[in-house]
Amino acid sequence: MPVEAERQNETRRFFGRFFETAGAEAGLAHTPEPPYWAVIFSTRRDEQPGDQYDQTAQRMITLASQQPGFLGVETVHADIGITVSYWTDEESIAAWKRDADHAFAQYEGRTRWYDAYELRVARVERAHSFVRDGT
């Protein structure tokens, strides 16, 4: 199997833990009682064929999920993209950023990926969950 395909499969298997959970709450992160931290990454893309964006975005999430302090992630892409990752503390976010910067550096195309983005680091103070009964 080509290296790229194998890597994508690996990523997919890994993602299964977050995105393919059976049940109503698939795709939503299960986070502990606050306080904890959120990184809100909102993007407007400049899509280019073959720009490796999807693989790299997945790789970033995989990297995040392997970090100490990672609590979960929620991600949606349509006209804009929003990815929110959740963390136990600020130090975990800083460590992830160092790793992500390092990994990102191998993709020369990254500067072309976004027309604009907003990256916000926030401390979650309150949270409320709802899951439908019987699902």
Added chain:
Amino acid sequence: MPVEAERQNETRRFFGRFFETAGAEAGLAHTPEPPYWAVIFSTRRDEQPGDQYDQTAQRMITLASQQPGFLGVETVHADIGITVSYWTDEESIAAWKRDADHAFAQYEGRTRWYDAYELRVARVERAHSFVRDGT
């Protein structure tokens, strides 16, 4: 023009301020220097024909944007939905919640809309923006 269509048009005009901005950063919220507050609303829907979800979701955003203390909103829906609204302070969020609860109460179907959701209130401590030069 039927009331519903007129209301949707009004909503669309109103949304223009946030979602149809020309330029690269359309769809992203322009927020001031931190600190400010974010409400992260992540949802998994139970879609039903004619369930008035889209209109009501838009109505909620319109209501939010008319509140004192509202700074902006980013929203994406695909397999899950993520809507992040930004606020100057917690009191503004509380005032909006009271209004939203009141407006929501008229939609009996709302309890069927979601399979699951996570609502998180967070204080944004740091933020970083990027907008491509020349767009």
